[in-house]
Amino acid sequence: MQMETRKCGNCGGQLAFQNNQWVCTNCGTAFVLDWENMDVERARQATAQERANAEAERIQTLTQTRQQIQMVEQRNQARREAKKTWTRILRPFIIVGGVFFLLMIGSLVQPFILSMLFRGMAEKIDDGEVSTQKNVTVTDLKILIEKDAEFQKNAIASGAYEAKYETRQQIKLSDSDEVAIRTGEPEFIESFVVDGTADYFYYMVYKNDYQVEGSDRMVEKYLCYKIFLIKMQDEDKVNCSYSTNQVYGDAFSFTDGGYASLEELYADNALTESSSKVIPVKVSDAAVADGNKKG
Numbered sequence: 001m002q003m004e005t006r007k008c009g010n011c012g013g014q015l016a017f018q019n020n021q022w023v024c025t026n027c028g029t030a031f032v033l034d035w036e037n038m039d040v041e042r043a044r045q046a047t048a049q050e051r052a053n054a055e056a057e058r059i060q061t062l063t064q065t066r067q068q069i070q071m072v073e074q075r076n077q078a079r080r081e082a083k084k085t086w087t088r089i090l091r092p093f094i095i096v097g098g099v100f101f102l103l104m105i106g107s108l109v110q111p112f113i114l115s116m117l118f119r120g121m122a123e124k125i126d127d128g129e130v131s132t133q134k135n136v137t138v139t140d141l142k143i144l145i146e147k148d149a150e151f152q153k154n155a156i157a158s159g160a161y162e163a164k165y166e167t168r169q170q171i172k173l174s175d176s177d178e179v180a181i182r183t184g185e186p187e188f189i190e191s192f193v194v195d196g197t198a199d200y201f202y203y204m205v206y207k208n209d210y211q212v213e214g215s216d217r218m219v220e221k222y223l224c225y226k227i228f229l230i231k232m233q234d235e236d237k238v239n240c241s242y243s244t245n246q247v248y249g250d251a252f253s254f255t256d257g258g259y260a261s262l263e264e265l266y267a268d269n270a271l272t273e274s275s276s277k278v279i280p281v282k283v284s285d286a287a288v289a290d291g292n293k294k295g
Contacts, residue, residue, distance in 0.1 A: 141193045141200055141229065142279045144238055151238045152283050155202055156291025158242045159225040160186050163206040166246075167223060171210055171257040180210035180219050182257070188288050189222070189262070193229075195277035200229040202240070202281070203247065203271060208257060221258035222265045224248070 008015055013026025022031040136144070145151060163186035171180050189205040203226050210219040224247040229240050249268030252259055259265040271278055 138193050138195050138200065138277065138279050141238070142281050145193065145202065145281050146283075148238050149284060149287050151240075152287035153290045153294065154242050155191075155204065155227055155240075156188055156283065156288055157294035158227065158244045159204040159206060160188065160292050160294075162225050162244050162246065163208060163223050167208060168254070168257045171219075171221070172255060173212070173219065174253065174256055178212050180212045182208055183211045184209050185292060186223075188283070188292065191281045191283055192271055193279050193281055194226070194271075201226045202229055203269075203278075204244075205262070205265065205271075210257065221256065221260070222262055223258045224265055224269060224271075 007013070008024035008026060008029060009031070010029050011024060011027045013024045015022040015031065016025055017023075023029070024031075167182070169182045171182075172178070173180060187207045187209075189207055191205065192203040194201045194203050203224055206223045206225070208221045208223065210221060211217070212219060225244040226247050227240050227242060227244055229238060247269055248259075251264045251268045259268070266272055
């Protein structure tokens, strides 16, 4: 018969199954036990304990995970509240900074915008697109300009700048194909008050000297510029933008650097003393000198 070994409960010796019972081989004690059922019970209890341990571990892990999620949510909520607080604090400074920036940009571009506006008004005035009130006559303007030395100086300076820097420095003579280089400073010749379609203009005539390359021969070219007179600032001052526009007609040659003679310039732009809408203006020598120096 096959022997099965077990442990004696009294002495710890080995048990042998004999005659349907278990007998200790050491002390002889006999045992009547259902070992198989006991093993099953122990296995069941062990399994139940393992399940209990697994459930406890699962609950512990779930609790820890929930706690971590709660901590992360609390940190995120704290960050959102901090962001809202800083936004409320910084919003007035951002608004003030934005307004200051816009004002700064406006102050930088305002002169340019005004200059372009006045230039556009001056260009459109001959077509009757712009109109301002005429509260004085051409004769009144002539007298006013002749008394306003500051206006004379600034107007002549603006025209001299255009005649010096905004004109051709080198020309090719159409009658001989010779090349001539501008030399010296522009010379102020004469000025006029002109009654335009809707408003008044101040016309200034200049002369540029060109020297033909390889010779001492000089060539004279004449230019004319106008300033739009906006209004009278007060009884003794003329108000304008000092933004100049070149005046030219059919006889004007860009390639040659201007008009070949004063007669061509006057005839091309109706600048004659006999015209009731054109009156020559006397400019002081001091204003001409200061204006040419400033230009």
